[in-house]
Amino acid sequence: MSHHAGFKLLIVDDHAHNLFTLRTLIERHLDCAVLEASSGQQALDLTHEHADIDLIILDVQMPEMDGFETASMLKLRKRTRDIPIIFLTAAFKSEAFQQRGFAVGAVDYLLKPIDDDLLINKIGTYFRLIEKERGLNRQLEQQVAERTRELAEARQYLENILTYMGEALLVLAPDGTIKFTNPAARHMLGYEETALRGMAIGDVFEEEADEQAGAFMGTWLEALIRTGALSKIEARFIASDGRRVPILFSRTAVRNTRGEISDIICIAKNMSGYVRVDPDAPAPAPGQARQPS
Structure with a gap:
């Protein structure tokens, strides 16, 4: 049979x-x-x-x-x-x-x-x-299930990195609208995630020597489009309570398959408590602490 x-x-x-x-x-x-x-x-x-x-x-x-x-x-x-x-x-x-x-x-x-x-x-x-x-x-279902599991693990891995990284991460649209922030960024700025999403970066950022935060979308963006990235600069976050948080800031452009900028990745390190040393300033006298600038 x-x-x-x-x-x-x-x-x-x-x-x-x-x-x-x-x-x-x-x-x-x-x-x-x-x-x-x-x-x-x-x-x-x-x-x-x-x-x-x-x-x-x-x-x-x-x-x-x-x-x-x-x-x-x-x-x-x-x-x-x-x-x-x-x-x-x-x-x-x-x-x-x-x-x-x-x-x-x-x-x-x-x-x-x-x-x-x-x-x-x-x-x-x-x-x-x-x-x-x-x-x-x-066999196809097993392959799909395995691929789904791998993608879930990769997504969880990336989420863990974003959640526990010490630097603030902001992902912007090309027009400077905030699309995503990690917990460090929200803690540094004092906002909930839903409150930050959709805000303009100029509302929470200002560069040194720039009184108008709108400069964020000015000359630096042109350089970003040309080179894809900018070196770290000293700037400030404007927290929800109005405090200015000194940061070391870098920006990178992400391009789509057409070569157009689809996202701007911004990473900021909180520089509060760090002392900036002026190389031209005289050395402090013995026993005298250097004053923060």
Whole structure:
């Protein structure tokens, strides 16, 4: 006996004797579950009750709803449209009728009286094809799941870096609108994330010797467009309470596939408490501390 355990086959014929013969033949050669329907309507009902039917053997000559009509109904339903159908017929032997069967979704067409070996070989072939397709689908699902897991791990890794890095990180749109900030930036500025998102960088930033914060989008942006990055500069953040927080600031442009700037990455180090040494200033007298500038 061929090993096709787990497969489910529906046989449809309005003659009880034909159903018994088919069932006996199939169960003798194939290890699969067999369902029986004696009408087209009963076949539709069984496919509704059993969502795991793999193959249908469908007699063409049936009263009320023939095989063609039954197949058409099965192909209209989402859950049954992909089930392979093998037509059986004793009367409709012309090519025109066979083409009609293929037109309504049949994958094969066998004539009565049935050649037992041919029928069993056909069923076994379709079971093997279904099994191969399912194996490929499982393999694809495993690959997708593995890739999804890798992406999730990579995303978590990057989120951890952004969350725990000591420097403030701000991602801006090309017009200077804040798109993203990390916790260090929000802590330094004293804002919640939702409050910062959408603000202009000029609202929280000013460069030394620039009284107008709008200079952020001035000359430096032209240089950024030319070079892609600017060296670190000394500047100040304007915190939510108005405090000026001294920072060491760098800016980098990110370009899309068209070469256009899509984002501006800004990284700032809090310089509060650091002493800036003027190389031209006289050295302090012994015991005298240098004053911060």
